[in-house]
Amino acid sequence: MSSNRITRSNNIRTFKMTDIHNDLSLYQHFDVQPKVPVNGTFAAYSRKEHPVKEEISASRRDYYKISLVTKGEGIFTIDDVRYEITEPTIIFLNPHSVKSWIPTSAEQDGYYCLFTEELFYKQPQELLTYPLLQMGSQAVYPITGEQAEYLSSIFRQLAREFQENAAFKQEAILIYIKLLLLEGRRIAMDTTAPERNLTAAQQLAYRFTDKLEKQFPIEHPHQQISIKTAKEFAAVLNTHPNHLNASVKQVTGRTISEHIRQRILLEAKLLLMHTDWQIAEIAWCLGFEDPGNFTHFFRNHSKQSPQEFRQH
Numbered sequence: 440m441s442s443n444r445i446t447r448s449n450n451i452r453t454f455k456m457t458d459i460h461n462d463l464s465l466y467q468h469f470d471v472q473p474k475v476p477v478n479g480t481f482a483a484y485s486r487k488e489h490p491v492k493e494e495i496s497a498s499r500r501d502y503y504k505i506s507l508v509t510k511g512e513g514i515f516t517i518d519d520v521r522y523e524i525t526e527p528t529i530i531f532l533n534p535h536s537v538k539s540w541i542p543t544s545a546e547q548d549g550y551y552c553l554f555t556e557e558l559f560y561k562q563p564q565e566l567l568t569y570p571l572l573q574m575g576s577q578a579v580y581p582i583t584g585e586q587a588e589y590l591s592s593i594f595r596q597l598a599r600e601f602q603e604n605a606a607f608k609q610e611a612i613l614i615y616i617k618l619l620l621l622e623g624r625r626i627a628m629d630t631t632a633p634e635r636n637l638t639a640a641q642q643l644a645y646r647f648t649d650k651l652e653k654q655f656p657i658e659h660p661h662q663q664i665s666i667k668t669a670k671e672f673a674a675v676l677n678t679h680p681n682h683l684n685a686s687v688k689q690v691t692g693r694t695i696s697e698h699i700r701q702r703i704l705l706e707a708k709l710l711l712m713h714t715d716w717q718i719a720e721i722a723w724c725l726g727f728e729d730p731g732n733f734t735h736f737f738r739n740h741s742k743q744s745p746q747e748f749r750q751h
Contacts, residue, residue, distance in 0.1 A: 480560075481612050483552040483597040486511075490547055502553045503572055504532040505619055507594055509587050511547035515540050515579065522579050527587035529580050531571040531623060535652040536578070537709070550594035552601075558613060571623050574648050575691070580626050593619055644690035646676055647683060651698060655706055660720040664703075667726045669695040704740050707733075711749040718745050 486508070508528045515522045515530065517538045532538060559566050570576050582590070597615045600608055637645070650672060654664040666672055672695060673680040684695050691698070703725050710721045722733030737745045 480558040480609075481552065481554045481601060481616075483550065483594065483601045485598065486547050486549040486551060490542075502534055502555045503566075504530075504551060504553050505616075505623075506530040506532070506551040507549040507587065507590050508547075509549040509591060511542060511549070512544040513540055513542040513547075517578050524579075527582045527584060529582055529586075529590060529623060529626065531576070531578050531620075533572050533574060535574055535655065537705075550591065550598065552594065552597055552616070552619075554612075554616060558609075558616065569620050569624075571620060571627060573645060574652060577627065580623070582626060586622075586626065590619070590622060593622070640686040640689050643676070643678065643683060643686040647672055647687050647695065648691075648698070650675060651702055655702070657706060657710060657724045660716050660724060663724050664726050667699065669699075700740065704737070707737055707745065708741070708748065711745055721745070 486506075487510075506529070508524055508530070511524075513524050515524055515538070517532070517536050556566055566572060571578070593615055597612060597619075600611050600615070605611070650666060654666065657664075666675060669680045669684055673683045676683060680695075687698065688694050693701075707721060707725055710716060710724070714721075716724075718734070719730040722730040725733065727733035727736070734744055737743075737748070741748060743751075
C-alpha cells in the first residue's frame, strides 16, 4: 500500500473573491441528524456538528461525496492509497471507490456534501466532464487557509439550501456544486498537468468505465452482473469492440478484458470479506455459472482460493 502525506504547496494559486464571500457566508443552524441521500439527490452537513463516523472497514456508497477538512487530522484511504490528513484538505469521491476514514484527533471541523447522479438528471452526461469525480482520478488535494475559507462559504450556502425549501432549491444546489467542482479543478491545475478537453477516446473510455462500475456493488445474492465481455459492452455503447478496446487501452493503459477482470476480482474480495454468502452464490453474482470456474479464476489472479482468502 502506498502512502502519501498531505503537505501544503506554496505554488497553489488562490482566488480572492471577497466581493461575494460575505454573501455566501450566510448560515443558520438546524438541529438535524445527517442522512445520506437515499430517497433524495443531495445532503450537506458540518463535520463539527455532524461528525463523520469512524470507518475502519472499507466502504462504498451509491453517491458522490465532496469533503472539506478545515480542522482535525486523520488517515484517509481510497482504494489502495493511504493519506495522512494533517491540514486543510478537499476530497472528491465517486460512488465506486473503496474508502475508509480513521480520525486521529478529537477536534474535527469542515463540511461535506453528498449527491447522486440524479442531481444532474437534465444533463446526465455532464458528470463525465468533471475529471475529479472519475475513477482513477486524484481525489485528495491540500489547500491554503484562504482557499479553505472560501470553500467553507460555499458549503455553508449549500447547507442552508439543503435545510430550507426556497424557490428554485434544486437549481441553486446544482449551481453551488458546480462552483465547488470548478474551484477543485483550479486547485488541481496547480498540482497536476494542465487540463485538456476530453478527446473522443477519453469520452468513450469514461462511458465504458461508467457502464462497468454501475453494475456494482453487488448488494444481495440475487443480483447478477449483466455485461461481462468486450463485445457486450461495445453493443451497449453503440460501437465496434475493436474501436472500444483501442480507445480504452489508449486512455487507461489497460484493455477492456483487464478492466473487467480486475473489477470482478475486487468485487469478489469485497464480498468474501463483508458477506457470509456461499462461494457458489458469489460466483453466480459475478457471472460464473460454474463455481469451479470462479475458484479457478480467483486462484489464478490472487494465488489462493476464495475460501483461503476469506479465512485469512
